[in-house]
Amino acid sequence: MRAIAGRTTLAAAILLLMPFAVWLTGWQWLPAPSGWGLHTLYAITETVTQPWGIITHLVLCAVVLWRLKPNIRGTVILITILSATVLLGQGAKSLVKERVQEPRPFVLWLEKTQQIPVAQFYTLKRKERSALVKEQLAQQNEIPGFLRHHWQKETGYAFPSGHTMFAATWALLLVGLLWSRRHALGLALAMAWAIGVMASRLLLGMHWPLDLMVATVMSWLLATLACWLAQRFAGLPEKETYN
Incomplete structure (x- = not known):
C-alpha cells in the first residue's frame, strides 16, 4: 500500500502544479477568439464528455488488461474495480456540486x-x-x-470538475497499476492528457482552478484505494514484473 500511495501521490502532485500556479496568479477567464488552439482544447475535453468518455474508459480498461494480463477472475475483478472507481468519483462529484452550487x-x-x-x-x-x-x-x-x-x-454547477475527476482518476490509476520504466512513455502521455483536460476546462470557461485542485485530490484518494484493492483482490503481483 505504501508503494502505491507513493506513486499516486507523486503523480497527483504533478497534476496539481498547473491549477495551483494559475490560482496563484489570480488569472481570470475571458472568452478567447476561435483558432486551432481553442479547437484543440475542445477536442481534448471531448475525450471525457459523453458519449466519448465511455469510449475513452473502455480503451483505457483494455490498455490495463493488455499490460497486466490477469487471468479471467482477475480480469473481472479488475474491470469492476476500475469502473466502480470512475463511477464513484462521478457520483461524489455530483453530490458536492449540488451542495456547493458554484456558478x-x-x-x-x-x-x-x-x-x-x-x-x-x-x-x-x-x-x-x-x-x-x-x-x-x-x-x-x-x-x-x-x-x-x-x-x-x-x-x-462548477465545483468540483467532473471532467478533471475522470481524467485525473484514470491517470492516477494507470500510474498506480503500471508504474515501470517500460511504461514510462505511456504514463507520461496519460499524465499529459489529464493535464490537457484540466487546462481545457479552464480555458473553455467551464471551471475555476480550485475546482480542478479539489477534483484531483478526490481522484487521488479514490485511485489510491482502487489500486490497492486491485493488487489485493485481482491477483496482481506486488512488484513490477510485467512483460
Missing part, C-alpha cells in the same frame, strides 16, 4: 454581458438553461459554434 465562469460572464442573473439562471431546469444560453448567444459571432454548443450542454 461556472461562462455563466458569470453571461450575467455581465447578457444581463442574465446567475441566481435566476440556476432556478431554471436544465433544458431551460440550455435554451436560454442558445438564445442569448445567437448573435455572439465571436463565440465559436462548437463552444456555444458545449455551453448549452454543460449548464450545471
Whole structure:
C-alpha cells in the first residue's frame, strides 16, 4: 500500500502544479477568439464528455488488461474495480456540486454581458438553461459554434470538475497499476492528457482552478484505494514484473 500511495501521490502532485500556479496568479477567464488552439482544447475535453468518455474508459480498461494480463477472475475483478472507481468519483462529484452550487465562469460572464442573473439562471431546469444560453448567444459571432454548443450542454454547477475527476482518476490509476520504466512513455502521455483536460476546462470557461485542485485530490484518494484493492483482490503481483 505504501508503494502505491507513493506513486499516486507523486503523480497527483504533478497534476496539481498547473491549477495551483494559475490560482496563484489570480488569472481570470475571458472568452478567447476561435483558432486551432481553442479547437484543440475542445477536442481534448471531448475525450471525457459523453458519449466519448465511455469510449475513452473502455480503451483505457483494455490498455490495463493488455499490460497486466490477469487471468479471467482477475480480469473481472479488475474491470469492476476500475469502473466502480470512475463511477464513484462521478457520483461524489455530483453530490458536492449540488451542495456547493458554484456558478461556472461562462455563466458569470453571461450575467455581465447578457444581463442574465446567475441566481435566476440556476432556478431554471436544465433544458431551460440550455435554451436560454442558445438564445442569448445567437448573435455572439465571436463565440465559436462548437463552444456555444458545449455551453448549452454543460449548464450545471462548477465545483468540483467532473471532467478533471475522470481524467485525473484514470491517470492516477494507470500510474498506480503500471508504474515501470517500460511504461514510462505511456504514463507520461496519460499524465499529459489529464493535464490537457484540466487546462481545457479552464480555458473553455467551464471551471475555476480550485475546482480542478479539489477534483484531483478526490481522484487521488479514490485511485489510491482502487489500486490497492486491485493488487489485493485481482491477483496482481506486488512488484513490477510485467512483460
